[in-house]
Amino acid sequence: MTPIDLANPTRFLALSARVLPWLAAATVILLTIGLYQSAFAPDDYQQGATVKIMFIHVPNAWLSMFVWGVMSVASLGTLVWRHPLADVAAKAAAPIGAAFTFLALVTGSLWGRPMWGTYWEWDARLTSVLILFLMYLGLMALWRAVEDPSRAARAAAVLTLVGAINLPIIKFSVDWWNTLHQPASVMRMGGSTLDRAFLIPLLVMAIAFTLLFITLHLAAMRNEILRRRVRSLQMMQASQRAA
Amino acid sequence: MSLGPYASFIMTSYAAAALVVATLIGWVMIDYRNQTQRLRELDRSGITRRSGRSATDRP
Numbered sequence: 001m002t003p004i005d006l007a008n009p010t011r012f013l014a015l016s017a018r019v020l021p022w023l024a025a026a027t028v029i030l031l032t033i034g035l036y037q038s039a040f041a042p043d044d045y046q047q048g049a050t051v052k053i054m055f056i057h058v059p060n061a062w063l064s065m066f067v068w069g070v071m072s073v074a075s076l077g078t079l080v081w082r083h084p085l086a087d088v089a090a091k092a093a094a095p096i097g098a099a100f101t102f103l104a105l106v107t108g109s110l111w112g113r114p115m116w117g118t119y120w121e122w123d124a125r126l127t128s129v130l131i132l133f134l135m136y137l138g139l140m141a142l143w144r145a146v147e148d149p150s151r152a153a154r155a156a157a158v159l160t161l162v163g164a165i166n167l168p169i170i171k172f173s174v175d176w177w178n179t180l181h182q183p184a185s186v187m188r189m190g191g192s193t194l195d196r197a198f199l200i201p202l203l204v205m206a207i208a209f210t211l212l213f214i215t216l217h218l219a220a221m222r223n224e225i226l227r228r229r230v231r232s233l234q235m236m237q238a239s240q241r242a243a
Numbered sequence: 244m245s246l247g248p249y250a251s252f253i254m255t256s257y258a259a260a261a262l263v264v265a266t267l268i269g270w271v272m273i274d275y276r277n278q279t280q281r282l283r284e285l286d287r288s289g290i291t292r293r294s295g296r297s298a299t300d301r302p
Contacts (some may be wrong), residue, residue, distance in 0.1 A: 049247040053256045060260070095270070099263050107256045114249040213262065219271045226278035233285045233292070240290075 007084050009225045016218045023215040030208035037201035046197070050114055055201050057107040058186070059209035060100045064132060065167050067097030067213060070162040071139075075157035085221070087153030088228075090160060091143050092220035096213060098136035105129060116180060124173035125181035128166060135163045149228060 005206040034055070071093050077086025108126070120126065138158055146152035169224040174183045185193045192199055246253050 005245045033261050043247070047250065049245070049253060052246070052253050056256060056260045096267060099267050103260055103263050110252045110259075114252055168289070216267055216271055219275065223271065223274045223278055226275070226282060228282045230278055230285065233282070233290045237270050237285065237288070237290045 009085065010083060013222055013225060016222055019076060020215065020218055023211060023218065024202050027208060027211040027215050030204060030211060034201060034205035034208045036202055042083055042197050047115060050111055051198060053111040054057075054178065054198070056106060057111055058202055059206040060107065061129070063102040063209055064097060064101035064104050064214055065170060066163060066210070067093050067100060068132065068136075068160070068167060070217075071097065071160045072167075075160040078157040079161075085225075087149065087157065088221050088224045089217070090153070090156060091149075092224050094136055094139050094218055094221065096216050098133065098140065098165070100209075100213070101129065101133040101136055105133060114190045121180045123179040123181055124177040125170065125179050126242075128170045128173050132163075132166055132170060137157075137161075137168065214231050 038052055038055040041052065041055070043049050047054075071090045074086045074090035074093070076092065077083040105126075108129075112121070113119045139159060142156050142159060143152050146155065173179060174181055186199070186202065194202065
């Protein structure tokens with residue numbers, strides 16, 4: 001099975017229908033394991049029990065950027081290869097990415113209040129993630145504003161690729177500027193600085209949330225394909241009535 | 244398992260995550276139900292795809 005085979009929406013619907021129950025089951029199992037490990041992880045010597053917030057904050061922060069990355073690849077698919085499912089993938093991912101980014105911001109604020117003494121600080125990392133969230137909302141508004149999906153797709157693809165400039169800014173903001181947000185502690189040169197007691201639950205939760213995204217994304221793509229079928233059939237119905 | 248003096252911040256974080264994830268799952272499921280229902284209605288009114296298949300056919 002190659003990406004070309006999946007270019008056929010009907011074939012994609014058939015394959016995703018078979019894969020989705022397995023993905024959903026794997027997500028539930030991993031989330032259960034991750035939540036159990038998070039609940040019984042030891043307290044950090046500095047953060048105390050608030051370290052538990054990291055087990056949901058960090059996966060959501062990673063996914064906020066990962067989803068935009070997925071949308072950027074899909075946008076290339078729309079503009080360069082004109083893959084029929086590329087704009088379906090980009091459109092379906094946007095609300096899910098916005099939700100993960102919202103969660104990263106909320107849980108970050110809830111961690112920041114007891115640890116930093118403030119819910120919000122206009123530092124480079126927090127501000128660039130807020131901009132990412134606003135870009136998700138802008139993209140969703142653009143999709144809704146243009147009725148014809150193929151016309152909306154090209155504009156959204158360009159906006160997505162321009163917005164991808166924000167991804168390295170988010171990633172390296174803690175290195176380039178003096179921020180309140182701490183530097184990278186998991187994905188860094190020289191390996192993770194986290195103890196295994198925190199690293200393992202964090203990685204399990206990160207994989208679980210990534211599986212959750214893939215599951216929701218496939219389901220949302222199926223819905224988008226069905227929505228487009230509804231639209232084309234309604235147009236056919238309208239033209240039959242007019243004739 | 245003691246959550247210490249900041250238990251409310253921890254509980255609120257997990258509750259927010261649960262709420263957002265539940266909303267996403269609900270949105271996807273309701274959207275699927277709405278689209279398949281519309282396709283069935285179109286099918287009943289005799290509108291079929293150019294391939295000749297029923298709009299609600301599984302491939």
